[in-house]
Amino acid sequence: MSLKLTHLRHIALKTPDPAALAAFYQDKWGLKIIAQDGGKFYLRGLGPENFILALEKAERRGIARLAFALQDRAAVDRAAGELAGQGVAIYRQPAELETPGGGYGLQMIDPEGRCIELSAEVSPADPSETWTAPVRPNKISHVVMNTADFEGITHFFTGTLGFRVSDWSERQMVFLRINTDHHSISFNRAPHASLNHVAYELPDMNEVMRGIGTLKGYGVSPMWGPGRHGPGNNVFCYFQDPAGYVCEYTAEVQKIDESTHQPEVWERVPEKMDRWGISGPPSPEARAAMAGEPDPGLKAFNAL
Numbered sequence: 321m322s323l324k325l326t327h328l329r330h331i332a333l334k335t336p337d338p339a340a341l342a343a344f345y346q347d348k349w350g351l352k353i354i355a356q357d358g359g360k361f362y363l364r365g366l367g368p369e370n371f372i373l374a375l376e377k378a379e380r381r382g383i384a385r386l387a388f389a390l391q392d393r394a395a396v397d398r399a400a401g402e403l404a405g406q407g408v409a410i411y412r413q414p415a416e417l418e419t420p421g422g423g424y425g426l427q428m429i430d431p432e433g434r435c436i437e438l439s440a441e442v443s444p445a446d447p448s449e450t451w452t453a454p455v456r457p458n459k460i461s462h463v464v465m466n467t468a469d470f471e472g473i474t475h476f477f478t479g480t481l482g483f484r485v486s487d488w489s490e491r492q493m494v495f496l497r498i499n500t501d502h503h504s505i506s507f508n509r510a511p512h513a514s515l516n517h518v519a520y521e522l523p524d525m526n527e528v529m530r531g532i533g534t535l536k537g538y539g540v541s542p543m544w545g546p547g548r549h550g551p552g553n554n555v556f557c558y559f560q561d562p563a564g565y566v567c568e569y570t571a572e573v574q575k576i577d578e579s580t581h582q583p584e585v586w587e588r589v590p591e592k593m594d595r596w597g598i599s600g601p602p603s604p605e606a607r608a609a610m611a612g613e614p615d616p617g618l619k620a621f622n623a624l
């Protein structure tokens with residue numbers, strides 16, 4: 321099976337107050353609201369993706385959708401056939417998308433209930449449209465998901481969706497790639513499925529530092545960091561948004577050379593979690609925020 325996902329487009333998150341959360345991500349985090357439709361907000365970064373974060377009104381927090389790109393609409397149709405052939409639950413058959421930028425896509429449900437959108441031909445963001453902010457993230461660098469079925473979900477993402485293993489953090493985390501970025505998604509062994517955090521890419525380490533300073537000016541303190549991770553070698557700093565989700569500024573993520581890269585199993589010791597030795601491991605409060613609460617997603621759909 322070769323779906324050939326090209327990159328991570330966006331994540332859609334549920335929250336009781338999407339307007340307040342959208343204001344945080346625009347006014348403090350550096351994204352720009354490009355569209356608003358009822359209780360839904362769409363925010364772009366500085367990169368070419370039409371939007372990278374969508375916020376939807378719901379009583380409880382949770383992942384509404386995670387979207388990856390395919391090459392073209394023929395690849396979307398091919399993916400629908402291949403996924404259905406493997407018994408994967410297709411939530412929405414290939415169709416025109418009604419989110420900003422349009423395009424053509426399908427939605428499937430992974431074994432833990434996450435809605436995964438695979439899309440093509442989404443119009444890029446308008447490059448002439450700009451905004452000012454002290455730091456402006458380019459794109460979502462990666463998302464980390466908690467999983468109650470570490471082996472099963474790793475098998476699904478590598479075997480069925482075509483992700484490649486970049487590294488392991490012992491048998492606690494697996495880092496998966498679909499392009500030269502060390503990881504677009506990572507899974508963390510946990511008691512339940514939920515969102516661990518979303519990482520936004522800034523141009524370089526200097527911008528991460530300026531981002532930390534900017535948030536400090538708004539009274540938002542880092543939850544973990546700054547530091548430089550072992551797996552992925554990225555500079556990181558984690559914060560908590562007003563909805564309680566953990567968001568990360570990151571930069572300088574390792575680029576993978578397919579011809580030479582060998583996955584490594586990293587020890588989970590403080591000096592490998594932050595190679596600078598500044599931050600050590602995350603605090604119990606940070607770990608609790610990253611654990612979140614159980615998110616069944618659309619798991620019930622799988623059972624239909």
Ligand SMILES: [Fe+2]
Pocket residue numbers: 462464517519556568
């Ligand atoms: Fe991260």
